[in-house]
Amino acid sequence: MSTLDRIKSVCVELLKVEAGRVQDSSRFVEDLGADSMQSIELVAAFEEEFDIEMDEDAALGVKTVADAVTFIDRVIAEG
Amino acid sequence: MDIVQEFIEKAQSRPARIVYPEAHDPRILEAAVRVQELDIAKPILVGDIAAIKSLAAEIGIELAGIETIDSRQDARLASYTSAYANKRDMREAIASKLVRKPLSFGGMMVAQGDADGMVAGVATATSIVIQTATLTVGFQQGLSTPSSFFIMIVPRFQKEQDKVFIFADSAVNIQPTAQQLAEIAIASGSNARALLGIEPKIAFLSFSTKGSAAHADADKVLEALEIARGIRPEFHMDGELQLDAAIIPSVAAKKVTESSVAGAANVLIFPDLDAGNIGYKLVQYMAGAKAIGPILQGFAKPVNDMSRGASVDDLVAVSAITSVQAKG
Numbered sequence: 001m002s003t004l005d006r007i008k009s010v011c012v013e014l015l016k017v018e019a020g021r022v023q024d025s026s027r028f029v030e031d032l033g034a035d036s037m038q039s040i041e042l043v044a045a046f047e048e049e050f051d052i053e054m055d056e057d058a059a060l061g062v063k064t065v066a067d068a069v070t071f072i073d074r075v076i077a078e079g
Numbered sequence: 080m081d082i083v084q085e086f087i088e089k090a091q092s093r094p095a096r097i098v099y100p101e102a103h104d105p106r107i108l109e110a111a112v113r114v115q116e117l118d119i120a121k122p123i124l125v126g127d128i129a130a131i132k133s134l135a136a137e138i139g140i141e142l143a144g145i146e147t148i149d150s151r152q153d154a155r156l157a158s159y160t161s162a163y164a165n166k167r168d169m170r171e172a173i174a175s176k177l178v179r180k181p182l183s184f185g186g187m188m189v190a191q192g193d194a195d196g197m198v199a200g201v202a203t204a205t206s207i208v209i210q211t212a213t214l215t216v217g218f219q220q221g222l223s224t225p226s227s228f229f230i231m232i233v234p235r236f237q238k239e240q241d242k243v244f245i246f247a248d249s250a251v252n253i254q255p256t257a258q259q260l261a262e263i264a265i266a267s268g269s270n271a272r273a274l275l276g277i278e279p280k281i282a283f284l285s286f287s288t289k290g291s292a293a294h295a296d297a298d299k300v301l302e303a304l305e306i307a308r309g310i311r312p313e314f315h316m317d318g319e320l321q322l323d324a325a326i327i328p329s330v331a332a333k334k335v336t337e338s339s340v341a342g343a344a345n346v347l348i349f350p351d352l353d354a355g356n357i358g359y360k361l362v363q364y365m366a367g368a369k370a371i372g373p374i375l376q377g378f379a380k381p382v383n384d385m386s387r388g389a390s391v392d393d394l395v396a397v398s399a400i401t402s403v404q405a406k407g
Binding site for chain 1 (some may be wrong): 167169170172173174175176177180203204206207210211213214
């Protein structure tokens with residue numbers, strides 16, 4: 001699965017939204033209904049899915065699914 | 080006596096266990112040593128143990144007798160993870176990633192009764208501290224709003240010296256709803272009793288006094304008062320009141336009839352963060368008042384947020400406040 005597909009499946013699981021609602025341009029808060037607390041949990045869920053650790057401040061600045069792909073791919077690349 | 084010294088002495092009589100999840104910051108280590116020496120609280124440091132020891136050596140302090148925990152390896156990680164996953168209805172694998180972070184682990188220590196309170200924020204954004212506390216510690220019964228208050232000590236007020244007020248919310252909720260405003264008032268009143276030992280007289284402030292101006296903003300304040308009376312009918316509360324009607328007896332006598340609060344208010348509930356934040360700074364800088372805070376409230380157990388620029392003295396003072404909040 002691509003990074004994008006894995007991010008989408010995390011959103012479906014954690015935010016309990018239908019898969020069809022999660023688009024590349026979807027914003028976690030405005031479009032997918034993540035409240036501020038779920039944003040913290042979303043960071044943890046991405047860390048679990050990709051087996052990475054992210055800087056929380058920086059990760060919480062990521063607003064859309066597409067930006068999350070870029071952010072996570074960079075974290076993975078930096079090892 | 081200086082009010083911070085009063086908190087320190089009160090804390091010394093019943094020291095609480097306070098967890099500090101930012102032990103990679105030298106100020107935290109220095110504060111923990113001071114807190115331990117003064118017997119304000121039993122400090123618990125969370126972080127990488129080797130890094131903490133190395134930092135302590137580097138800044139030349141001795142952490143003897145201070146409990147130090149690595150949240151990634153602590154024996155309680157499994158039970159905290161399980162408790163969190165159940166509460167939030169998520170897979171344990173995800174919960175584990177969250178709970179192993181020092182801030183969340185500290186929150187779970189408080190939630191599970193392994194610590195009495197938490198002090199954080201010197202290296203973490205306020206929003207993250209509040210959100211983590213909400214997720215782990217949760218709220219006091221009947222409340223669902225995290226908020227904050229300042230203790231304001233006004234050097235000279237109406238012939239009184241060092242008059243103490245509580246101002247809320249001056250730091251967290253930008254546009255509180257009526258329900259949130261009611262909860263801010265309830266939490267502030269509870270803190271007036273628990274922390275300051277004063278009987279709260281709570282004024283819901285507005286630009287209007289008892290219907291003198293008709294506007295939706297004044298209606299919101301009135302609605303908040305009704306909600307608050309439903310939650311804690313035994314509290315002395317009144318509104319909507321202009322500031323002068325709330326705190327100046329002669330003005331209250333002209334504008335308000337039959338109120339146990341008007342003219343005598345000591346807990347001031349501002350209608351929004353514009354008013355609350357500007358209000359406390361006006362009193363601080365133009366009246367020379369001492370402002371202690373913001374102190375967080377609303378959580379089931381005390382969690383306090385520090386500014387990134389906090390000094391070791393600030394940390395010691397807030398630790399004493401946290402200890403008093405926890406133990407009364």
